[in-house]
Amino acid sequence: MQEVEQTTTLNPQIKDAAIKYVRNLFSQADDSEFIRMLKKEAFKNVYKKMVVEPDEFMARPRPADIEPWSGAKPDSPQDFLKSKVVLPSLPQVLLEIQKVIKDPDSSADDLAEVLNKDPKLVASILRLANSAMYSFRTEVDTTSRAVALLGFKQASSLALGTVSLSLFKRSEGVQVLQVEKFWKHAIACGVIAQEIAKLAGIQDTERFFVAGMLHDIGLYVIFESDKSLGLELYELARKNGNSLYDAEMELLGFDHAALGGVIIRDWNFPKSLVVAAAAHHNPNKAKKDPDAGIIHVADFISRALGYHLGLSTVLGVLDQEIYESFGLSGDMFVDMVPEVQKMIEEIFEILNPA
């Protein structure tokens, strides 16, 4: 934070508050070149937000119409799902995309045909194909052209990611989890995951976009199916100055990642997505493939850059060994930040389900 403190043109009071906020944000993170780099980026974002949206940093009043949590702990993620949850049903188009992906004889035309059944999805795919995420020289104006240019894997992944986001609806009444923040976090994690996977030289990086979109589905399900429990977790994390993960482990004995893994597995999504969600807070438990590790790092970066859920004021732990295993440097990361931020905002504008 030394470089930050040397900045002289800032409002000193806001600067002090931002430095304090960022120190607390990273209080569970080890000191490393990468973390120092990330702190500087976080400071820029926090300072700007403190100027433009100071209310963001005020504690939210406790919603009066949410009942106190009963204290009845579910034994496991499966037990929680059985007793509490009505899962969002999967849209038909998603089932058909999954079928096309799983069938080794499927062609690009088969995929385009399925996508064409859903005009809203087609519109999103075309806008994404023409966005900053890809730099095609010509305008992409039909689904078949989009599939041809993007390739089968990238196009199906984009479609899955797009439809996945539509599963996370805004609920009626008071929200503990602010769903707009959730959407942006999901997109940010997907975009960053895909970019760092590319930098790390991993093959087939398109799967990371969907993995990022879906990684916190367990968190959405906890907060939307049991608002009393959601509020209890939120307040516990704030009271203890811990991450939401810590609050979940203390209160439930399992975390939203484990729950998300069970949901994604029950939906018959590819195994890589199950693992990425299930182990994104414990990537050392799933080292065989890079998926959980990439999502772990992307999740941390996205929250550090301000694409967080607003549930806790601490980022939690970044597994340094996992991060280092991808051979990324702080410089590589800093270079990609402005482009990544632009992509996230553009994709959010295209996919915003509101």
Ligand SMILES: [Fe+2]
């Ligand atoms: Fe998470």
